Amino acid sequence: MAEKRRRFGRVRQLPSGQWQARYKGPDGKDHPAPTTFATERLAEKYLSVVEGDIAQGRWISPTAGKTTVAEWADRWYRSAMSRWKPKTRESYRSVLDRLIGPHLGRVKLSALKPIMVSNWVGKLSEEVSASQVRQAYRLLSQVMTSAVNNDMIPVTPCRGVRLPRLPEADPRILTVEQVNRLSAICEPVDRVLVLLLAYGGLRIGEALALRRRHLDVENGRVVVAEAVTQLVGGPVIGTPKSHQRRALTLPTFVVELVGELLGNLPEGGDVFLFGGRQRHTQDRQQSYHGFRRRFRVAVTAAGLGDVTPHDLRATHASWVADSHGVLVAARRLGHANASVTTRHYARAMDGADDHVAMHLDEVARDASVARQQRKDDERVPNRQADGN
Structure with a gap:
């Protein structure tokens, strides 16, 4: 018997006398009913149920039952x-x-x-x-x-699940004196790297990927356009995290040190500022793991305890947020959302809370003095009236 088209789907009678129903699903594929039906009416009823499931978002692809x-x-x-x-x-x-x-x-x-x-x-x-x-x-x-x-399931099972809380782990924020003490202990090349992290807010992967073409010593600017990522198979250079290319102005003393370092390197825009430590290896970036080992030695010698290169980025965020606000800090760090800066990087500077309390004390004292002055001013006319 010929196939009969319906408003939704189609049915046909098989040589056995049973009826088969078929329809086109939201996935664009043709789906037969999982069983045949004794009557044409039952086949049409099945199509009506499927049509309702699709309209209400309850439809599940028949292949979902087989897919793990x-x-x-x-x-x-x-x-x-x-x-x-x-x-x-x-x-x-x-x-x-x-x-x-x-x-x-x-x-x-x-x-x-x-x-x-x-x-x-x-x-x-x-x-x-x-x-x-x-x-x-x-x-x-x-x-x-x-x-x-993709219509494999009607609703996600990932809902209403309680996740374990993350332990509080604030970054270590250093003072200017501590950063300068740390950098002074480092060897010359590492000193420049440490100062770029602390005074530029770069990620370690961004700093290691810097090439001559990214540095404008004359105008004191650096362009963060690439980053090194450490993978199991070795380092890979790509765009910065979230593809956030940005330009930064650096403090003059850091720029001068960068200029001195560039002066000792071969010409060419692709030369890495922090190239390999072996001779004639400026065509590839320095190893992060090697720097990390030397950094730990310098941190210990400076008496700073457990400080990581990433703490220097958080330190920069806190310095800038404290002096110029979170939005400026977020821009320098390459964050599209300032909440990321405050949640993971910027922290209140040591002593800032004491300064806030002192300021509030002054505000309260000023208000009390002003209130007493008003009362004294009110008494003067009253005394004059009594004298008359």
């Missing part, structure tokens, strides 16, 4: 990886393989429920740090959202 979390996560990863930086690709792949796949990989997309996600988060919390748990959950949430957007 691991299979969909791999499809999602391969479709999106071209948009990510190398470090992000490496990090996401590691989280999928270590934290998501072994626990949830074999579960069918349609079978994954919030209670299962909650149990997974609880188990992970016993095995890895809170930051890794939260990273894994955010990644799973992205994978599940893509499944919803």
Whole structure:
């Protein structure tokens, strides 16, 4: 019997006498009903139910019942990886393989429920740090959202899940005297690098990627256009984090030191300011790990305890926020949102809270003096009236 088209979908009678229903799903593919029907009316009723599910966003692709979390996560990863930086690709792949796949990989997309996600988060919390748990959950949430957007499931199971709290870990903010003491202990090249981090607010990867063409000594400016990322297979140079290219004006004394360093380097715009430490290796950037080892030695010698290169960036943010406001600090650090600056970098300078209290004391005293003066002024006319 010929196929009969309906307002939604179509039905046809098979040689066996049973009726088959088919429809075109939101995914653009043709889907047959999972079973055949004894009557044409039952086949049409099935199409009506499917049409309602699609209209109300409840439709699930028939293939969802067969697709596992691991299979969909791999499809999602391969479709999106071209948009990510190398470090992000490496990090996401590691989280999928270590934290998501072994626990949830074999579960069918349609079978994954919030209670299962909650149990997974609880188990992970016993095995890895809170930051890794939260990273894994955010990644799973992205994978599940893509499944919803592609009509594999009607709603994400990543909802209503309580995540472990991150421990409070404020950056170490140094004073100008401490930074100068630290830089003075460093060898000449490392001294320039330390001062760029503290007085320019650069990330260590941005500083190591600086080339001659990025530096305008005459006008005291540096252009942050590239960054070195450390991967398992070796360093990779790309754009800065969030692709935020920016130009910065540096203090004169830092510019002079940069100029002196450039004067000892070969010509050419591609020459790295902080090139390899072996002879004739200015065509590649210095090793971060080597600098990190020397930095720890200098920090210990300066008596500063546990200070990292990233703390110098936070120090710069705090200095600038304290003197010129958070918005200026955010621009210098390359943050599109100033809340990132205050949440992760800028902190109140030591002693600033005491200064605030002293200022409020002065305000209160001034108000009290003014109030007493008004009362005294009110008494004078009264006394004059009594004398008359």
